[in-house]
Amino acid sequence: MYLTRFRVNIARSGARYLLSSPQRLHAGVLASFPGLPSDPAVRPRILWRLDHGARADVRLYVVSPDRPDLTHLVEQAGWPTLAEPDAPGWESRHYQPFLSRLAKGDHWSFRLTANPVHSIRRKDGEPTKRTAHVSPRHQLGWLLKQRERHGFDLLPGVAPDDQDPLQRYAVVVHDRRDLAFRKRPEDPAPATEEKSKDRPNKPVTLTTTVFSGRLEVTDPDALRNALTQGIGRGKAYGCGLLTLAPEGQAG
Structure with missing residues (x-):
């Protein structure tokens, strides 16, 4: 399992387009997983949430069985020119170690x-x-x-x-x-x-x-x-x- 965090650049028109409809953002999240089954009945559960902080601080959180590739979201709604190989514009962490520690x-x-x-x-x-x-x-x-x-x-x-x-x-x-x-x-x-x-x-x-x-x-x-x-x-x-x-x- 992975927990992923992505900061949305709301100054970009692509970000505003995605944020205007949960259906569009849902599709954008699913597109982060190559080979994902098209049939929802056999698709693994992928959860996501938008957190609205300060006026310009909007963050997307994703919990998924596999590590996502959010390159398309960075290009459309992030800061692509700031992305680097070790910091591609989002952060994914293994979730299982945290889950196993719950008591x-x-x-x-x-x-x-x-x-x-x-x-x-x-x-x-x-x-x-x-x-x-x-x-x-x-x-x-x-x-x-x-x-x-x-x-x-x-x-x-x-x-x-x-x-x-x-x-x-x-x-x-x-x-x-x-x-x-x-x-x-x-x-x-x-x-x-x-x-x-x-x-x-x-x-x-x-x-x-x-x-x-x-x-x-x-x-x-x-x-x-x-x-x-x-x-x-x-x-x-x-x-x-x-x-x-x-x-x-x-x-």
């Missing part, structure tokens, strides 16, 4: 961009419909439901006895984005979970949010699976990638 009881800072959704039925007899959570409190409620399955718990926050979960846990829910874009016939099909009955050129809407905070490892194997396979839906569109960092640092 029950460890504390980490974390960051996750997710697509928190739930299924509702507007009236009896109708099929359920998947709907996005839009308020920070409901989005955090979604994250709390993921804890046991994915091998972590949220650490106490500034007011651990408070009835408000936004105060009870060491997590900040922020940077909600309501995305709208179209699937294009020339783009590779997204992951199986996203295919459903969507038609090419059909409008796609997606609500994403960022969770930043502190967690405790409760099940290392389950957490390793979450780190490499993702959490929740929307993985083809930049959701689901959880990353960890030492406490006090950004995940």
Whole structure:
């Protein structure tokens, strides 16, 4: 497994073109892996996420079974004239040594961009419909439901006895984005979970949010699976990638 970081040069028109559609960036990420199967059913899981820092600081993170070649992204959306053989414009590190060190009881800072959704039925007899959570409190409620399955718990926050979960846990829910874009016939099909009955050129809407905070490892194997396979839906569109960092640092 590899964890890759790439800094996006948002001053370039190619970068703005990619950032304008998760589908385009999804295709750009997949193009980093020669020989990748076209069938999503047999394609290995590749996770990616965009982190928006300061105004000009946008970073792309990728977790993948194989080391990617991001040369095309450097040429389109990076700093190609600064690239050198030992610093080609991105950084890839072996992920397995870190994953193998995870232990029950460890504390980490974390960051996750997710697509928190739930299924509702507007009236009896109708099929359920998947709907996005839009308020920070409901989005955090979604994250709390993921804890046991994915091998972590949220650490106490500034007011651990408070009835408000936004105060009870060491997590900040922020940077909600309501995305709208179209699937294009020339783009590779997204992951199986996203295919459903969507038609090419059909409008796609997606609500994403960022969770930043502190967690405790409760099940290392389950957490390793979450780190490499993702959490929740929307993985083809930049959701689901959880990353960890030492406490006090950004995940």
